[in-house]
Amino acid sequence: xxxxxxxxxxxxxxxxxxxAVLFAVAPVALSDFRLSLLAKYLCLAMVAxxxxxxxxxxxxxxxGQGVFFGxxxxxxxxxxxxxxxxxGEMPDFMQLYGQLDALPWWWRPFANPAxxxxxxxLLPMLVAFLLGSLVFRRRVRGAYFAILSQALAAAMAILLxxxxxxxxxxxxxxxxxxxxxxDLDDPVNQRMVYFIVAGVLLLLLALCxxxxxxxxxxxxVAVRDSEERVRFLGYxxxxxxxxxxxxxxxxxxxxxxxxxxxxxxxxxxxxGIVPSIEFVIGVAVGxxxxxxxxxxxxxxxxxARTTLSEEFPAAWTYLQxxxxxxxxxxxxxxxxxxxxxxxxxxxxxxxxxxxxxAPVLTQEVTA
Amino acid sequence: MTVIxxxxxxxxxxxxxxxxxxLGLSLTFGQMGVINMAHGEFIMAGAYTVFVLQKVIxxxxxxLLVALPVAFAVAGLMGVLLEYLLIRRLYARPLxxxxxxxxxxxxxxQLARDIFGAPNVQTRAPDSLTxxxxxxxxLVLSNNRLFILTLAxxxxxxxxxxxxxxxxxxxxxxxxxNRDLAAVSGIPTGRVDRLTxxxxxGLAGVAxxxxxxxxxxxxxxxxxxxxxxxxVVVAGGIGHLKGSVIVxxxxxxxxxxxxxxxxxxxAKVGVFVAIVAFLQWRPQGLFTLxxxxxx
Amino acid sequence: MSxxxxxxxxxxxxxxxxxxxxxxEVAPGDxxxxxxxxxxxxxxxxxxxTGLARATGSVRFGDDELLxxxxxxxxxxxxxxxxxxxxxxEELTVLQNxxxxxxxxxxxxxMLRRRRSVPAAxxxxxxxxxxxxxxxxPAGALAHGQKQWLEIGMLLVQDVKLLxxxxxxxGMSHDERDATGELLRVVSADRTVVVIEHDMDFMRSFANTxxxxxxxxxxxxGTVAQVQADPAVQQVYLGVG
Numbered sequence: 001x002x003x004x005x006x007x008x009x010x011x012x013x014x015x016x017x018x019x020a021v022l023f024a025v026a027p028v029a030l031s032d033f034r035l036s037l038l039a040k041y042l043c044l045a046m047v048a049x050x051x052x053x054x055x056x057x058x059x060x061x062x063x064g065q066g067v068f069f070g071x072x073x074x075x076x077x078x079x080x081x082x083x084x085x086x087x088g089e090m091p092d093f094m095q096l097y098g099q100l101d102a103l104p105w106w107w108r109p110f111a112n113p114a115x116x117x118x119x120x121x122l123l124p125m126l127v128a129f130l131l132g133s134l135v136f137r138r139r140v141r142g143a144y145f146a147i148l149s150q151a152l153a154a155a156m157a158i159l160l161x162x163x164x165x166x167x168x169x170x171x172x173x174x175x176x177x178x179x180x181x182x183d184l185d186d187p188v189n190q191r192m193v194y195f196i197v198a199g200v201l202l203l204l205l206a207l208c209x210x211x212x213x214x215x216x217x218x219x220x221v222a223v224r225d226s227e228e229r230v231r232f233l234g235y236x237x238x239x240x241x242x243x244x245x246x247x248x249x250x251x252x253x254x255x256x257x258x259x260x261x262x263x264x265x266x267x268x269x270x271x272g273i274v275p276s277i278e279f280v281i282g283v284a285v286g287x288x289x290x291x292x293x294x295x296x297x298x299x300x301x302x303x304a305r306t307t308l309s310e311e312f313p314a315a316w317t318y319l320q321x322x323x324x325x326x327x328x329x330x331x332x333x334x335x336x337x338x339x340x341x342x343x344x345x346x347x348x349x350x351x352x353x354x355x356x357x358a359p360v361l362t363q364e365v366t367a
Numbered sequence: 368m369t370v371i372x373x374x375x376x377x378x379x380x381x382x383x384x385x386x387x388x389x390l391g392l393s394l395t396f397g398q399m400g401v402i403n404m405a406h407g408e409f410i411m412a413g414a415y416t417v418f419v420l421q422k423v424i425x426x427x428x429x430x431l432l433v434a435l436p437v438a439f440a441v442a443g444l445m446g447v448l449l450e451y452l453l454i455r456r457l458y459a460r461p462l463x464x465x466x467x468x469x470x471x472x473x474x475x476x477q478l479a480r481d482i483f484g485a486p487n488v489q490t491r492a493p494d495s496l497t498x499x500x501x502x503x504x505x506l507v508l509s510n511n512r513l514f515i516l517t518l519a520x521x522x523x524x525x526x527x528x529x530x531x532x533x534x535x536x537x538x539x540x541x542x543x544x545n546r547d548l549a550a551v552s553g554i555p556t557g558r559v560d561r562l563t564x565x566x567x568x569g570l571a572g573v574a575x576x577x578x579x580x581x582x583x584x585x586x587x588x589x590x591x592x593x594x595x596x597x598x599v600v601v602a603g604g605i606g607h608l609k610g611s612v613i614v615x616x617x618x619x620x621x622x623x624x625x626x627x628x629x630x631x632x633x634a635k636v637g638v639f640v641a642i643v644a645f646l647q648w649r650p651q652g653l654f655t656l657x658x659x660x661x662x
Numbered sequence: 663m664s665x666x667x668x669x670x671x672x673x674x675x676x677x678x679x680x681x682x683x684x685x686x687e688v689a690p691g692d693x694x695x696x697x698x699x700x701x702x703x704x705x706x707x708x709x710x711x712t713g714l715a716r717a718t719g720s721v722r723f724g725d726d727e728l729l730x731x732x733x734x735x736x737x738x739x740x741x742x743x744x745x746x747x748x749x750x751x752e753e754l755t756v757l758q759n760x761x762x763x764x765x766x767x768x769x770x771x772x773m774l775r776r777r778r779s780v781p782a783a784x785x786x787x788x789x790x791x792x793x794x795x796x797x798x799x800p801a802g803a804l805a806h807g808q809k810q811w812l813e814i815g816m817l818l819v820q821d822v823k824l825l826x827x828x829x830x831x832x833g834m835s836h837d838e839r840d841a842t843g844e845l846l847r848v849v850s851a852d853r854t855v856v857v858i859e860h861d862m863d864f865m866r867s868f869a870n871t872x873x874x875x876x877x878x879x880x881x882x883x884g885t886v887a888q889v890q891a892d893p894a895v896q897q898v899y900l901g902v903g
Contacts, residue, residue: 059462061462061465061466063465131643134643134646134647135643135646138646138647138650139650140646140650142461142462143396143400143402143461143462143465144601144646146402146462146465147402147594147597147598147601148601148642148643148646150594151594151597151598151639151642152639154594154635154639155635155636155639156636158631158632158635158636159632159633159635159636161632162630162631162632162633163632210774210776211774213776214773214774214775214776215761215762215765215768215772215773215774215775215776215777216773216774218754218758218761218762218777219762219765219773221751221753221754222751222754222758222759222762225751225752225753225754226749226750226751228714228733228749229745229749229750229751230762231732231733231734231737232712232733232734232737232742232743233734233737233742233762233763233766233816233820234734234737234738234766234767234820235734235766236732236734237734273590273594274590277466277469280466281466284466314477314480314481317473317474317476317477318473318474318477320470320473321470321471321472321473321474321477322470322474323470324466324467324469324470324471324473325453325467325470325471325474328463328466328467328470329453329456329457329463329467332460332463
């Protein structure tokens, strides 16, 4: 158990370094504009943490995380819209479209922060739970699950676009003034949002690390590699997968909720098929099965997109396509596997396996 | 009454389109288990084939007829190239195939943008397909929808005959049912895979030709249809063409009926819910190949 | 200790009758070998007992009816099995494999915590199967025979009362076979064991009783000597006659 001790010591150091970078270095080194961009990337990284757990460890390729990101984002955005409008008033865009006389019933509870805040996490988890229990129990898996989760993202985006009067349609919800009473135009408050985002990301990483290293984490890998075998050991793999899927959904929901004050918008283009599958590329680049890989990969890909896509949109699309092809086909472990390889090079190789110790058994059982 | 009949016809024609775009997938996904997200871009390639051919052949009818085999060949060759370069290295990793081919589809879309421009383009439909057949005052069947229905049924027939009665078809089925046994029986499985992929992708090209009759064509047209196509095959079941055929028409009819009483967006969501519910009843799809295997 | 009672078991795949009305009684503590030519329905019978294949008829283990229950419930009733090709979790270590096998009854809180110590059942199983030195090695890196041992070890820590082993000694050396046979004798002291095996020497050495299946039906049953003397068996299986 010596290695375990050393690992947790190193993990502590890693968290300390991460916290120092996020809380001390970045706010000093980056302009307000860059810092708010970083806040956006960190929100995308939260989604990536969940995908790393569900896909990297659990083998559940969720191509519909945009749904949960969107549920969290819209829940938060609805609350902020209602708070901006003031008690009893309708949000500006509803008055603008003028299709409605009164606030729709399903908007009303979001006026209350005590409902809206938990809803940003619980609503996505509930949807994931419902869909997950249906499909996992019937052993819909692998590609079938991936395609269904993608279809869910498509359906949700189409639904939101179709209901323009109540959801803002393609424009989504935007133009927020305040965030729980703080003026979002004030750079100080934007910094506060950044700090909240960074803190939540660290918390999610700690949660994910605990899950990955627990017995549950081992079982999840076992389910990924041989679901049927796990079943013959007396576990129901559906429940094991459900936990990972629902956790990932909650993380995506939280990410969406924080994305809204950090970036100032949520719309169907952020949650449909394309953004949903783009969440996955960062995870693949960084290393799907590692803890930090998805975070770093998501930030790197999002940064590359911002930098490249403004000036060379065509080049960015080609690069993104190539990333999918090259990383997934030829480097399935992502950059994390390169890092591991380098580390192993520097250390002496482990002892070779003792060969065929089987005959011990005869002595053991006859003794 | 006529409303129902006319909605039913709309449903059947939506189903015919679904069937055409899903037919190729029912080979590459259904028979080979390859999840090719670039299938939508093969459809796009078929559509642009019509666009290019119309610059050479000015008669819309002839260009459409010529486009059918040409689009089949163009999309088919793209498929073979994709299979040869990438997919055959990934047969053991179906989910990774999905992501890799998604990357390919991004690249193909951007290529289309660079070659043909980002805005949608329009092709000319032959005069004979722009008219309608009026059965009663309320019930009007459009010629292009009838053409697509015929094309879809012909494609199914041709594919069924190929699978059932040609030696290629027998080899394809042998490889699907037991790859190792087929290999030791002297069937060149690699070549059979490539041919299967050629036919499946070629059918996407044919679907692309048909789609030019329904609206403008553009770089993102593949993304718009690919999910529907996959859902058809998922619900239809692996390894059976008839599953895809039945599901395509059932989903088309369902969509047209829900659409009639609500809106297009609700209909899309309704189709999704219906498929999840359907998979509760038949998790492996409508028809399955049952084998005794651990997986 | 409980015995296995199978009555009129039938398994049909798309019209093909794989198991055709099998009656089988395995006494508590017995080591029963199931033999028969390929396609006789041996593995399908085990699939039906463990809930993998859908079947009609009745399978009782002790007081419990097994048919119609999901696989993981049957496993929790104390029925464990191995597969023709050793199936272990290749990316997990030997220790993790065994720990998972030992843990189906664990509560949520235990599952969400890290493993602090090695459970007693796991460390004794590590000794028994001779993999104690390799416990931190990924199971995928084990030799073929070692994987089969690990699988048996997983059954031991799972603490099943009925072991169904599908060709457990395939590909093992002679010494490894004998060791496996000895292990079967020891575990059958308080468990019931059913073995599917093609290796006739192994069967003669370690079987208590034998059931011969042919074309989905029971052809013969008895001790090794009785079965070998049965003319019907000689005709279809042993090729004598």
